[in-house]
Amino acid sequence: METLKIREIQPEDNQQVAGVVRSVLVELGVPKVGTAYEDKALDDMYATYDKPRMSYFVVENKGKIIGGAGIAPLPGFEDEVCELQKMYFLPEARNRGVGAQMMNTCLEFGKANGFKKCYIETLPYMEGAKKLYKRTGFENLEEPLGDTGHYNCTVWMIKDL
Known part of the structure; x- marks a missing residue:
C-alpha cells in the first residue's frame, strides 16, 4: 500500500502545486478568467499562505505532489469565516x-x-467536489459571501465548524 502524506506546503513545492492546480482546471474545462486559474497566488503558494490563520496543505505520494487545499480568512468576514481554497487533486x-x-x-x-x-x-x-462538500456537512447558499473575485464560481456553500 502506498503512503500518502498530507503536510503543510514548503517553498520548494510551489512549482508542482501550481502545475497540479492548473492541470486540473484545464482538465475540467474551467474558464481561465474569474477562477483560481488566473490567481497570481498560484505561482508562490508558500508565501501566499505563510500568514497568520492561513495554511496550504499538500498531498504527497513518493515525493510527488498529487493535490492540495488551502484555508484562509474570507475577505470581508475575516474574524469568523474561513474559506476552503484551491482544493484540487490529480486523477491519481x-x-x-x-x-x-x-x-x-x-x-x-x-x-x-x-x-x-x-x-x-x-x-x-464539479460534481465530485460538491458530493464531498455535502457529505462533510456543507449547505448551499443563495448568494456568495465575501469578495473572492471568482465571479465564474456560482455554487456557494457554508458549514459550521
Missing part, C-alpha cells in the same frame, strides 16, 4: 478518500484558528 489521487482527509485537515486548522464557519465556492459541474 481521486476516489481514494484523500479529499475527505484533506477536508478534515483544513477544517481542523480553521477550528483551531478560531473560525466559526467555513465557506466554499465551486463550479456547478
